[in-house]
Amino acid sequence: MKHNLSFLIKVLALQCLAVLCASQGFDFFYFVQQWPGSYCDSKQGCCYPRTGKPASDFSIHGLWPNYNDGSYPSNCDPEAQFNPSQISDLTSRMQKDWPSLSCPSSDGLSFWSHEWEKHGTCSESILDQHDYFASALLLKRQSNLLQILKNAGIQPNGQYYSLDGIKAAIRGGIGYTPYIECNVDPSGNSQLYQIYVCVDTSGSNLIECPVLPRGKCGSRIEFPSF
Ligand code: 5GP
Ligand code: 5GP
Numbered sequence: 001m002k003h004n005l006s007f008l009i010k011v012l013a014l015q016c017l018a019v020l021c022a023s024q025g026f027d028f029f030y031f032v033q034q035w036p037g038s039y040c041d042s043k044q045g046c047c048y049p050r051t052g053k054p055a056s057d058f059s060i061h062g063l064w065p066n067y068n069d070g071s072y073p074s075n076c077d078p079e080a081q082f083n084p085s086q087i088s089d090l091t092s093r094m095q096k097d098w099p100s101l102s103c104p105s106s107d108g109l110s111f112w113s114h115e116w117e118k119h120g121t122c123s124e125s126i127l128d129q130h131d132y133f134a135s136a137l138l139l140k141r142q143s144n145l146l147q148i149l150k151n152a153g154i155q156p157n158g159q160y161y162s163l164d165g166i167k168a169a170i171r172g173g174i175g176y177t178p179y180i181e182c183n184v185d186p187s188g189n190s191q192l193y194q195i196y197v198c199v200d201t202s203g204s205n206l207i208e209c210p211v212l213p214r215g216k217c218g219s220r221i222e223f224p225s226f
Pocket of ligand 1: 030064065066070071072073118213
């Protein structure tokens with residue numbers, strides 16, 4: 001009887017630890033890039049940043065901590081508010097690689113603040129605010145998705161391309177299979193909106209995705225110009 005009780009206490013203690021660890025940690029990141037042409041070519045439309053029309057290139061949406069079961073933590077630390085002075089050395093690169101296209105026109109600060117507070121605070125034990133944004137910028141440079149697609153003859157010219165062809169081209173270019181998210185243009189055509197790749201918990205290395213988001217593209221999707 002005494003034996004059983006101490007066993008039970010040990011099991012309970014271990015379970016508590018497991019719950020604590022799970023609530024503080026995460027298993028991997030999604031690194032998500034958006035195609036500006038598809039963000040704009042939709043019912044919601046877009047507004048160019050105050051600094052002008054962004055380059056015709058994929059841009060960063062976010063670096064999102066995720067669990068292997070497909071769920072994800074969010075808004076993990078209300079105390080850790082976004083502080084632009086911590087990323088002043090990164091701002092000009094962020095304006096180029098992480099522009100905000102939502103309306104009204106902005107300088108990106110509110111988009112970056114949203115991404116930090118919703119997602120970045122959940123990987124704070126590994127990446128502080130500066131390193132969180134710096135990691136995302138480095139990841140974008142590590143995989144030039146537009147060049148990889150162009151090399152495979154897949155260009156942002158309003159034509160339709162097979163979803164499998166897009167995935168295969170990226171797998172060939174970076175060594176890992178991406179997840180492709182589509183949105184629809186105002187006429188309801190499915191188009192290439194976002195590309196997800198997976199990153200280990202250090203925020204530096206691409207990995208095979210442990211789990212993919214759910215969603216639906218057509219088997220052939222449009223790649224609009226921008
Ligand atoms: P939506 O509902 O438009 O797919 O996603 C809205 C927002 O929820 C995303 O921009 C992102 O902040 C978050 N989100 C959606 N799916 C995932 C996911 O699979 N993992 C994580 N970490 N965040 C997600
Ligand atoms: P998430 O979907 O990651 O939760 O965050 C998207 C939020 O950021 C939305 O509130 C959206 O209005 C805002 N946002 C600002 N600029 C952009 C942009 O360029 N792309 C996307 N997808 N969302 C943006």
